[in-house]
Amino acid sequence: MTEPGCSLLSCGPVDEDREWTMDDYASALARWCPGCGDHAVLTAVERVLETEQLPPEQTVFVSGIGCSSRFPHYLRTYGFHGIHGRALPVAMGVRLRRPDLHVFVVMGDGDCCSIGAGHWIHAMRYNPDLVALLLDNGVYGLTKNQTSPTSPKGKASNTQPRGALLPPLNPLSVALGVTNASFVAQTGDWLPAHLYATILAASRHRGFAFVRILQRCPQYTTELFEGAVRDPGLVELLVHPDGVTVPELDRIYKNQRPHDPADLDAARRLAEPEGKIRLGVFYRNESLPVYDETRRTPSRSAAEKLTLLNAELDRYAV
Amino acid sequence: MSTASPAPSRPPERTILRVPEHTVEVVSDSGEGAQKCAQIFGRVSARMGNGVWTVEIIPAEIQPPPRTPESASGNRIRIGTRPVTNWGDHANLVVAFNEQVLLHRHRLEALAKDAVILIEDMWATHDDPDIRRAWNDAMDELGQRAYRFIPVPMEQQCLTLIDNPRRGKNMFALGLLAWIYSRDLEKIKEQIAHEFRKKSPALYDTNVALLELGHRWAEEHLDFRIEVPAIASDRPMVVMNGNQALAFGAIASGMELCSMYPITPATSASHFLSDIFEKFGGVVHQAEDEIAAIGVALGASFAGKVAFTISSGPGIALKTEFIGLAVMVELPLVIVDVQRGGPSTGLPTKVEQGDLLAAIFGQPGDAPHVVLAPATMEECFLCITTARRIAEAFRCVVMVLSDANLATGVQPFPRPAVDEHWLAQPPDLAPVREGLRPYDWDPEMGTSRRVIPGQPAGMFTATGLSHDELSHVGYTPDVHERGCVMRSRKLAVFQQMLKPPPVHGDDAGDLLVVGWGSTLGAIEEAVDRAREEGLAVSSLHLRFLSPLEPGLKEIFGRFRKVMTVEINYSDDPDAPFITEENRRRGQLAWLLRASTLVDVDCWTRVPGEPLRPGKILEALRASMPQGVQS
Known part of the structure; x- marks a missing residue:
């Protein structure tokens, strides 16, 4: 006997004929600063949702704390705006019990690379099937200009006014160093087509899709990606049929390097910036164990549970 | 035999x-x-x-x-x-x-x-x-x-x-x-x-x-x-320790996710569950740390059936921020604390009841939630279903305080007649009716119906920020105060459903001993022995610590003196520098004094072992109010 409606794989009635448009995903007007890169990411995400026709009620955005973590409030999907650094465990919990839902995580560099770094590394290793977007602007913006782990060395902030003391952490190298990492990509907020294509590839990946998005903060790190924004020569696109290809960029972005995302060693070498900003899919492997799939359990009816429970209790009977 | x-x-x-x-x-x-x-x-x-x-x-x-x-x-x-x-x-x-x-x-x-x-x-x-x-x-x-x-x-x-x-x-x-x-x-x-x-x-x-x-x-x-002659029980019995009983209770409650990180003396419950949970459609998730453990449980609760996490004092301390978040977003969550000696790493394998006040008040801000404590192995089994039901009905956090004495102690008890009604119902994913808000608080009771991802037309973003009925962030005084009132009020509603606790011994007398948790048996044995000696002593054992069970002040009024017996630290009133004013008391004593304005005394010890009934008896004799022959 199966319990009616017990399986969480089945949702409530969904209007099969309904076609979702970008407007269906938009909610409150985003309140980020004018010129903030988060606006571009939001638009790209809405485009991906539309392309994939993900029903809003079956889509969950989980975030932590920071400017970028306001993300779920600006979407008309389900959202969970939690606490600093802890978006990934919450998303893991959703994913573990609800394989029918599409789960996205939005984190800032403080969230992901500092207070929540432990969760980040372990999420890469667990490899649950979800999309994790790191909106990396190299600064703590919401708390007004403190040094982040990805702040460039020398960048002055309110906590390190004479300049950031340490070289920045490289999220790509960290991610590519984690056993069982299955998808690592980098894109930039100033290239909407590339941003869209990369998030789309991430959403189609089976496993934990980690995307670092280089994101401009018009308030505190205005100069951070300024050079690359103005000079396409400073950008190198990693191109491959298994990665992302964005033909409309070909005319301007001449630095293109063929890179097979199956090649982990090459990915690790390319993760070192060498004076260039490399955008594209560094690594992709869908043959690795996906945690929520390995932990999937049979759905049991109440009657089945009681029979099993009584059998277990028999073992402890006096 | x-x-x-x-x-x-x-x-x-x-x-x-x-x-x-x-x-x-x-x-x-x-x-x-x-x-x-x-x-x-x-x-x-x-x-x-x-x-x-x-x-x-x-x-x-x-x-x-x-x-x-x-x-x-x-x-x-x-x-x-x-x-x-x-x-x-x-x-x-x-x-x-x-x-x-x-x-x-x-x-x-x-x-x-x-x-x-x-x-x-x-x-x-x-x-x-x-x-x-x-x-x-x-x-x-x-x-x-x-x-x-x-x-x-x-x-x-x-x-x-x-x-x-x-x-x-x-x-x-x-x-x-x-x-x-x-x-x-x-x-x-x-x-x-x-x-x-x-x-x-x-x-x-x-x-x-x-x-x-x-x-x-x-x-x-x-x-x-x-x-030692045995009298065979006429009821079917089972025999197990408190952690096994907790694990059984979790299965019987219909929960399907236990998210944990290894810590003594809680972990053996997860060992037991890991062995059999998958057969029941359940998962034991060993998280990367204590914080992630509760985060995963909360995420699972957000998206479906109530989940639980199990830990001990140091782990509970790490979970504090998430507990506050769970209260704020009003998600059902069961948190089991198998207490050990503290503070810090303390006495990892030994019994103590030192987490009571931290469990109730340990979160910054006002974070009302339910705290209950089983007193026997049988109650370890039964309390999980109770906790799960309260969490669901009131969209709240329920903390269960067990301890090392219950966790590892073995006792036979009547075999629980597990029932389909104990099991959590599958989440209802029907479309949300027009106009239902994610926090559609009943203005008097503060209760509301949970909306779950997957329900069409129910989309909202849960947030740890102060919010209104629509889960829209709001920092105005009325939004924040209203949220606080609603989250608190529902616990008052819950408290009204509780019955006053029964008194062991006479309803009135010279001394009333109040206990909680695993000390039940030792206290009642000591009280029985004291009564055989002719002392007018009774006892009362609390299962709900927050909110407290009703009628306490009235019961206390029938005794000349009230005293808690607990396994946690309190200053000896006769020790140097200790005065009536600066004396730090047993944790339940503190709670009862604050909520009843009765001058509740305490006798507490932290020996790293369960209390012995003989020692409690000595304390009772010494604590009889003035003018009573002891």
């Missing part, structure tokens, strides 16, 4: 001591298996119809240096004709694998003055002069008491069957106990099969041979037997 043991072939001068209860301890070096021996003895005694309560004697390390007092590892098993509710005062019979571990128990005053001690005597004639000297010194110290020593050549006997007696003495010792207490050998063999079923049949055979060897040796050499 047992029919399987052969009738003694000895002449009738053998004494048979018939007693209503007896307390046994088995102590060895860590790793020698005294615990396994004692556990089987306890379980078989329960299965034969005796009342049983066991307490583990656990060293802090996995392999402490052998033959040291710190290495003492084993169990106390108190068996009785009637149900046994606590570990009692002193051991009447001890099986000791060496004199050092015995010394440990002696120094803790764990042994009755006339205790019978069966001790491995190989150390007296050991080749190593240091060991012989240690033996003699120990015997001098132990000789100050009137213990009766019975030397047993455990090692020598075991060597007739096996090469390494360190891995077999325990079954020989079990044989000794089986003969002394006329335990059913067939039932013991069933337990041995159960314990070693995953290992080899040869191991089973060896263990049974050692058991029979010990049994035969006892029959040929001992001049006494002990009879």
